[in-house]
Amino acid sequence: MVVVLPGREPEELPPDHPIFHCAFDLREKPQVWSIHSFLSGAEPGLGDAVEAQYLGISDEGGRLMVLICHNTDLGDGWERVGVDERYTREMSLKAFPMGINAIVYALTRANQGRAPGN
Template sequence: MRRSILFSLLFTLVAGIALAQRGVWWSRPTETTKRNGVPDWEVDPNFPGDLFTFVRIKYNSYGGRGGGGGWATDYRDSDLNFSLRLQQLTSLKVNPEPIVLELTDDRLFDYPFIYIIEPGSLVFSQAEVAALRQYCLNGGFLMVDDFWGDSQYENMRRELKRVFPDRDPVEVPLAHEIFHNVYDLKEKPQVPAINAARRNMAGEIGSWERASDGSDTSTPHYRAINDDEGRIMVFICHNTDLGDGWEREGENQWYFEEFSVKKAYPMGINIVTYAMTH
């Protein structure tokens, strides 16, 4: 992993924490652009490598064991919106163009943060297993998001066990700094897909999400695989869909206020903050 990138990102991110804590949520512009309404911004051409780039992982193998979607779920609005909010709410210098890579791409090691979505039926090739192990043990950070129920989790757990035979995911307690380093979260956030979000007559907020295997999805789980120093290198967001909170922010004001603003973006920013400072 390139130290110059990590040092620059660390410096700018720490400088921007105060701005994020003030909770300045910018409104969406109304004009339509090639970026689906997400504004572009200038980057310093003299430092093209000193940018945080959101990297989505494309996986080709798909075993069909646990159900769910695929690597392109919520693409590309989710990645654009999250990049925009990082640019606005922290002092990170963010690439306005998120990218898609395969785990076997040599460029993977140029980026300290990668994202996998909908892994309920993902099956890594042996080459992907080797590449992901090397990436994480060399200092890279993997975020896994948007899968529901026991069978989808078991599929992901099985595949990660191939990557790290000597390590197991552990539940991350709410007291861990990843829930408090920028936004002080009072609970582990659960973000449903926009069509599964609910509010009952008493005003209580929740989710109608159901697992294909009928297992309970009422409790969000945040699990981690740690390195030898106890630092998170794989962060697993289960029974929640942070990506939909990013993607769908402009579609419904209530969903935006309750799930994007209060849950999806704070948790995402906390995760990136942790990844860039450890």
């Protein structure tokens, strides 16, 4: 991180962060299992992180520049739709709202806090 964004450290995003509420009002940070874990019946968890973690790196104005999703496989929730009916039904209800929230947040808050012409 230091090489790409010197002086910036990831910080845990609180549950009331706007990214969790801008299109869909998410009451918890979504944890999407990989399809392989889901089909094998394994519990989610990487090392000591049992719950999904959402971290962010913000600019000087507090605008989120980087979203880091740890211990959640949002990509599988999107790209594995239709592979398994039960997986699609359960995981797409978590993956799609979070993905849509990330897109809406990025598109609607890009210039928030900037002075005109900057």
